[in-house]
Amino acid sequence: MENFLFQLFIFLAAAAIAVPIAKKFGLGSVLGYLIAGIIIGPFGLSLIADIEEVMHFTEFGVVMMLFLVGLELKPSLLWQMRTPILGMGGVQVVLSSIIIAGISLIFLPWQQAIAIGLTLSLSSTAIVLQTLREKGLMNTSSGRSIFSVLLFQDLAVIPILAVLPFLATIAVHDDGHLESALFDISSLPEYMQIIITLLAILSIFFIGKFASRPVFRTIAATRIREIFVAAALALVVGISLLMTSVGLSPALGTFLAGVVLADSEYRHELESDIEPFKGLLLGVFFISIGASLNFTLIGENIPLIAGLAAGLMAFKWLVLEGTGFVFKMAKKERSLFAIALAQGGEFAFVLFQFSRTNGVLPAQTIEPLISAVAISMFLTPLLFLAHEKFGTNGQGDEEARRDSDTIDRSGHRVILAGFGRLGTDLGRFLISAGIKPVIIDHDAANVDVLRKFGFKVYYGDITRLDLLEAAGAAEAELLIIAIGDIDQSRKLVELAGKHYPHLKIAVSASDRSSAYELMDLGITRIRRETFGSALALGQDALQLLGTDPYEAHRLMRIFRKKDEEMMPELYKMHRKDEDSYISMYQKHNADLEELMTLDLDLDMEEIDKAWNAANPEA
Numbered sequence: 001m002e003n004f005l006f007q008l009f010i011f012l013a014a015a016a017i018a019v020p021i022a023k024k025f026g027l028g029s030v031l032g033y034l035i036a037g038i039i040i041g042p043f044g045l046s047l048i049a050d051i052e053e054v055m056h057f058t059e060f061g062v063v064m065m066l067f068l069v070g071l072e073l074k075p076s077l078l079w080q081m082r083t084p085i086l087g088m089g090g091v092q093v094v095l096s097s098i099i100i101a102g103i104s105l106i107f108l109p110w111q112q113a114i115a116i117g118l119t120l121s122l123s124s125t126a127i128v129l130q131t132l133r134e135k136g137l138m139n140t141s142s143g144r145s146i147f148s149v150l151l152f153q154d155l156a157v158i159p160i161l162a163v164l165p166f167l168a169t170i171a172v173h174d175d176g177h178l179e180s181a182l183f184d185i186s187s188l189p190e191y192m193q194i195i196i197t198l199l200a201i202l203s204i205f206f207i208g209k210f211a212s213r214p215v216f217r218t219i220a221a222t223r224i225r226e227i228f229v230a231a232a233l234a235l236v237v238g239i240s241l242l243m244t245s246v247g248l249s250p251a252l253g254t255f256l257a258g259v260v261l262a263d264s265e266y267r268h269e270l271e272s273d274i275e276p277f278k279g280l281l282l283g284v285f286f287i288s289i290g291a292s293l294n295f296t297l298i299g300e301n302i303p304l305i306a307g308l309a310a311g312l313m314a315f316k317w318l319v320l321e322g323t324g325f326v327f328k329m330a331k332k333e334r335s336l337f338a339i340a341l342a343q344g345g346e347f348a349f350v351l352f353q354f355s356r357t358n359g360v361l362p363a364q365t366i367e368p369l370i371s372a373v374a375i376s377m378f379l380t381p382l383l384f385l386a387h388e389k390f391g392t393n394g395q396g397d398e399e400a401r402r403d404s405d406t407i408d409r410s411g412h413r414v415i416l417a418g419f420g421r422l423g424t425d426l427g428r429f430l431i432s433a434g435i436k437p438v439i440i441d442h443d444a445a446n447v448d449v450l451r452k453f454g455f456k457v458y459y460g461d462i463t464r465l466d467l468l469e470a471a472g473a474a475e476a477e478l479l480i481i482a483i484g485d486i487d488q489s490r491k492l493v494e495l496a497g498k499h500y501p502h503l504k505i506a507v508s509a510s511d512r513s514s515a516y517e518l519m520d521l522g523i524t525r526i527r528r529e530t531f532g533s534a535l536a537l538g539q540d541a542l543q544l545l546g547t548d549p550y551e552a553h554r555l556m557r558i559f560r561k562k563d564e565e566m567m568p569e570l571y572k573m574h575r576k577d578e579d580s581y582i583s584m585y586q587k588h589n590a591d592l593e594e595l596m597t598l599d600l601d602l603d604m605e606e607i608d609k610a611w612n613a614a615n616p617e618a
Contacts, residue, residue, distance in 0.1 A: 010047045014040045015283050029134060030127050031381035033283050037290020048291055060240070061281025062126050062346060064274055066154065066251040067236050069129065069147075070258020071267050078259065081148055088145060088327055089152020092341070095319045096121035100312070108365070111167040115360045116369065118160045119352060120312055122153045124345040124377050125251075126282055131384050132340070142333035145324070146340050157249045157347050161354065170359035193246075200246045204239060204253060208260030216266045229273045236274065268465075268498065285346075293374050294367070301368055308372035313342040313379070339383040344373030412438045413477045417462040417492060419450060422508055422529050423482035427455065437480070438471045442488075463491045465499060473500045481507040484529070486514040493521050512570075519571050535560055555596055562592050 014036035022032025040047040078085075101117025108116070128150060129138075137143040188196070212235065219231050236254050243253030261267060298305050317338045324334035352370055355361040414437035416427055423441070430437055439455065440462045441447050447459045460467045462483075473479070479496050483489050489507055496503050506525035509515040515526045535556050542552035566588045574581045 007048055010040055011284050011287055014287060019283070029283070030130055030286055031378075033286030034290035034378050034381070037287035038293060040287070041291030041293070043293065043295040044291075061278055061283075061285045063240050063251045063254050064236060064278035065126060065129060065282060067254035067258045068271060068274060068278060070255040070260075071262050071271055075259060075262075081144070081151075084145055084148035084327070085152050088323055089149045089156075091323045091326065092149050092319060093121045093153060093156050095323070096316050099315050099319065103311070103315070109169065111169050112361055112365065115164055115167050115351075115355050116365075118163070119348050119355070120344055120369070120373070121316075122156070122345040122347045122351075123150060123316075123341040124343055124380065125150045125154060126285060126346055127343070127377055127380050128340050130282060131381060135384070135388075137336075140333075142329070142336045142340075145327075145329065145333070145337055149341055151255075153345070153347075154249070154252055154255065157351070158252060160351060161247070161249075164351070164355055164360050165358050168359040170362060197246045197248065200242050200248070201253075201256070203242070204256050205260055207235075207239075208257050208264075212261065213264060213266070216264070216269075220266065220269070225273075228269060232270050232273045233277065265498065268495065289346075289374055289377060293378070294371055297367060298371050298375075301371075305368050305371045305375065308368060309375040309379070312344060312372060313376050317342040336387055339387055340380070342383070343376035343380045345377075348373045412436060412472055412475075414438070414480060415440070415462075415468075415471050415473060415476050415478070416480045416482065418442075418482035418484060418508075419455070419457050420446065420482065420484060422484070424450070424455075426480065426482055438476070440467070440471060442483075463488055463495060465495060468492075468495060468499070473503060476500075476503060478504045478506065481505065484508065484510055486510065486517055489514075490517060490521065493518065493523060497521070515567070516571050516574055531560075531563075558596060559592065562595065566592075 015033060018036030018039070019029045019032040022029065022035065038044050042048075097114075097117040099117075100120050101113045104113035104116045128146060132138050132143050132146065138147065216228070216231065219228050235257065239253045239257050240250035243250040261270065264270075320338035320341050321334060324337045329337060349370065352361065352366045356363060356366055414430065414435055416423060416430070416437040416439045419427055419439050419441040420443065423439070427437065427439055439457045440460055441450075441457055442459070442461050444459055447457050450457045458471075462468055462471065473496065479492075479500075481489050481492055483492070486509070489509075493505060493507065496505060504525075505523055506527070507518050507523055508529050509518055509526050510529055512528065515528055518526050538559075539552045539556040542555065543549055547555075570581065570585060570588070573584050
């Protein structure tokens with residue numbers, strides 16, 4: 001017990017000292033953790049003893065991270081991302097595996113070469129996602145592409161684990177360390193193992209969809225936060241145990257649970273309760289990686305390990321650049337995409353260990369490879385820094401470091417979230433009408449420019465509960481969301497609906513699809529951003545073509561009224577099947593065209609009659 005507390009003290013103290021120093025020098029928390037690990041590890045001050053045991057425990061931080069990622073993804077959003085997940089992720093993993101295996105084939109048997117190729121094709125979910133979040137890049141185009149590839153890689157761990165035993169060529173001495181904590185299904189017939197595995201996956205859907213909600217509702221009614229935290233942790237730990245017992249990745253299991261719970265009304269509570277544990281365990285995990293660097297081995301094999309690390313990152317970088325090019329990513333985005341995913345990942349530690357215990361790879365092959373993977377992970381935060389310095393002129397980092405403004409609110413009735421191209425005109429309109437909203441925008445450069453023009457705009461992320469509270473959500477009557485990004489809009493609608501149900505909400509949507517997503521949340525005041533401008537321009541076009549101004553205005557109003565009337569019917573149909581939706585959309589368009597043509601003909605006749613009555617000689 002005393003030894004455990006001492007080890008815990010060392011880890012926590014190292015994190016508390018190293019991370020603030022690293023942040024102060026602009027190095028990021030991940031690099032701070034890694035450096036702290038090196039300092040307290042066996043090749044530094046030797047303050048920690050059993051690195052492997054600690055790492056097994058702290059890998060649970062990765063499991064929690066995947067659960068939180070799943071909470072942010074609804075099944076509908078995952079379906080929308082199916083192309084980048086399967087396309088980019090599939091291409092990257094397959095090509096990287098083939099190239100690395102092909103090179104390994106020069107030195108090793110083909111079975112070992114394939115195992116190494118599959119293992120090294122994966123990247124570090126923990127380091128990359130943590131860094132993207134710290135730098136505010138998760139919701140950028142390149143951030144979503146990176147996340148798609150990482151998600152595919154996490155899913156790919158399952159078939160890789162299934163394939164590796166078939167590549168075994170080395171005799172294995174069973175040391176009896178593979179016993180399951182719950183039950184061991186390996187002794188059962190193969191068909192029973194498949195059935196139990198499928199039942200385990202189905203049980204996650206059942207627990208997330210049906211069983212967890214009444215449990216969380218009952219616990220929430222007690223208003224004892226500690227019990228809710230315990231229930232949230234029990235859910236994650238329980239699913240991890242279940243997945244481990246049937247031979248699947250616990251990270252994948254908790255990710256699926258998170259996706260199923262993404263629609264739950266307790267989503268935000270689960271996020272806020274688990275986030276501190278995830279952050280702490282991930283931090284200790286990074287320290288473990290830093291401490292696990294075997295400098296004796298590295299020192300004795302510097303050319304080999306340096307070559308392995310450099311080669312791994314170079315070949316993966318080439319594959320990622322090519323993948324980004326094929327999927328038509330912009331050059332700047334492709335650059336971030338390639339350097340973010342060029343390293344080896346934490347699953348390499350798991351898969352190499354699995355390969356060793358199953359007789360696929362010998363220890364003398366694995367040890368330099370693990371050192372190379374650890375070095376590549378260590379270099380990743382440095383590559384992010386280099387990309388910021390030379391690829392973005394430091395603008396993104398400046399925004400990431402900027403704190404939210406302190407909001408001065410007094411009796412405001414309206415909160416305007418987003419002051420971009422639509423929000424600016426909307427804000428001017430409201431201010432001219434005598435209504436002064438609290439205006440908040442997340443674009444630091446935009447805020448600075450608008451302030452020069454005299455607008456009172458606050459900088460900050462309005463999707464944070466504390467900032468929404470500071471903006472006066474408890475007293476305001478109306479929340480207008482003009483953010484443009486549907487993910488952020490949806491997040492803010494859910495946050496406001498849960499904590500400030502009295503707020504009336506009006507939202508702008510970039511297109512019809514985004515409008516449907518907002519209708520899913522019960523929002524009725526939705527305006528498509530370009531719809532009004534398109535109709536106004538159409539009205540101008542009709543006039544320029546000779547249509548009577550009044551008639552052009554009337555046709556515009558007919559079109560708008562009929563289009564808005566058909567929205568609810570199309571909304572009901574759009575989730576059923578694509579063919580029926582398209583058919584109904586075409587029918588409505590044909591009806592609208594017929595109605596306007598008929599109206600135009602009738603009115604032209606009336607105009608002609610009126611003209612002839614006034615001019616009988618015409």
